[in-house]
Amino acid sequence: QCLFLALPNIQPRPMLGGAAIDGIDYQLDVVASQEGVPRAMARLKGTGHPGYRSTGNILGELVLDLGQSGERVRRGGVLTPAVALGSAVLNRLESAGIACEWL
Secondary structure, eight states, X not given: OHHHHHOTTOOOOXXXXXXXXXXXXXXXXXXXXXXXXXXXXXXXXXXXXXXXXXXXXXXXXXXXXXXXXXXXXXXSSOOOHHHHHOTHHHHHHHHTTEEEEEO
């Protein structure tokens, strides 16, 4: 209580929710490079706040894909998601509202 009395102007801020999370369309351009030379470029497009809504959608779809993939998932060492899951996961993400196109 003493802290709140000493700092009366600090109040909790409302969190994002509802329309603030769902009412956003976004586009992310991603460049993978090696030694400063661009090697691959992709564009991700989605609906919903990229940090709140899409992150949960992506993680959920990846977990479902891993659970249903059977022997399709590659094993061994440290793998990137693309190598481990393959391109089939892109269809699953697209059906969840997250599109990927290679540039």
